[in-house]
Amino acid sequence: xxxxxxxxxxxxxxxxxxxxxxxxxxxxxxxxxxxxxxxxxxxxxxxxxxxxxxxxxxxxxxxxxxxxxxxxxxxxxxxxxxxxxxxxxxxxxxxxxxxxxxxxxxxxxxxxxxxxxxxxxxxxxxxxxxxxxxxxxxxxxxxxxxxxxxxxxxxxxxxxxxxxxxxxxxxxxxxxxxxxxxxxxxxxxxxxxxxxxxxxxxxxxxxxxx
Numbered sequence: 001x002x003x004x005x006x007x008x009x010x011x012x013x014x015x016x017x018x019x020x021x022x023x024x025x026x027x028x029x030x031x032x033x034x035x036x037x038x039x040x041x042x043x044x045x046x047x048x049x050x051x052x053x054x055x056x057x058x059x060x061x062x063x064x065x066x067x068x069x070x071x072x073x074x075x076x077x078x079x080x081x082x083x084x085x086x087x088x089x090x091x092x093x094x095x096x097x098x099x100x101x102x103x104x105x106x107x108x109x110x111x112x113x114x115x116x117x118x119x120x121x122x123x124x125x126x127x128x129x130x131x132x133x134x135x136x137x138x139x140x141x142x143x144x145x146x147x148x149x150x151x152x153x154x155x156x157x158x159x160x161x162x163x164x165x166x167x168x169x170x171x172x173x174x175x176x177x178x179x180x181x182x183x184x185x186x187x188x189x190x191x192x193x194x195x196x197x198x199x200x201x202x203x204x205x206x207x208x209x210x
Contacts, residue, residue, distance in 0.1 A: 019056055019063030024163065026052035030072065031165070038083070046080040068186050071100055071109075075183070109186060110137040116187035117179055120194030124201075125209035129169070129176055137181050139167070144175040145201070147208040152177060155200060162196040 014022075029049045033041065053076075056069040074096030081087070100106065114137035118128060121142060129141035144150060155177075156166050169176025179193065201209070 013062065014060040016060070016063050019060035019065040022052070022056050022060070023065035023069060026056065026069065026072070027163070030076075041083070043080065043084060046076055050076050064186065064188055067100070068189070070096060071106075072183070074100065107137070110182050112187045113137065113181040113185060113190050114140060117181055117190040117194065120191055121179075121197070124194065124198055127210045129174075139178050139180045139182075141169055141176050141178045143210065144169070144177055145206050145209045147206045149205045149207075150201075151204070154204060158200040158203065159193075159196055162200070164193045164196050 026049065029052050033045055033049050036045075050073050053069040053072045056063070057066040060066060077092050077096060078094075081092075101108075114135070117140055118132075118135070121140075122128070126145075127143045128135065129143060144152065152168060152175075156168075159166055165180075167178040167180070169178055179190075181190065
């Protein structure tokens with residue numbers, strides 16, 4: 001009990017702003033890892049990214065970036081275990097997954113992500129390709145803006161430069177693009193993605209979205 005009264009022995013946790021900055025740095029490392037050929041990756045490459053996420057939830061456990069960091073570590077360990085056929089890593093990934101709350105918790109988070117994305121994009125003026133009754137909370141397809149100023153390559157590059165990755169709508173006969181709802185992210189991240197999309201479209205001079 002005495003230690004709780006002595007600042008010298010108490011652990012000082014980092015701020016929300018620090019957690020956001022560290023999480024963004026971890027995400028950049030993660031994206032760099034995924035961009036490299038699988039056969040070139042080593043265990044050390046994975047550990048570097050895992051440690052970057054570890055710092056977030058160890059040093060800022062009450063931040064909004066702590067839970068997504070736990071999820072990211074679980075997913076990286078699962079992928080690492082499969083790639084290197086390491087049972088210990090796979091067991092650690094399963095424990096991390098259970099600590100998050102298992103399938104119900106993950107589905108709930110993905111559903112919240114999808115709702116935040118769809119509501120935000122519709123508020124901008126976008127239309128979803130699928131009706132809500134058929135939409136799963138995994139990846140959402142949106143109709144591309146019919147504005148003549150719209151160019152997907154430029155749109156993609158500018159949104160990517162703000163830290164978000166889009167996907168071309170190659171599976172549809174009409175012009176579309178897709179946004180993922182899964183991974184080590186929460187609704188707040190999707191709201192930031194919507195804000196980035198809005199900012200990019202303004203910069204491109206795109207006014208007609210549907």
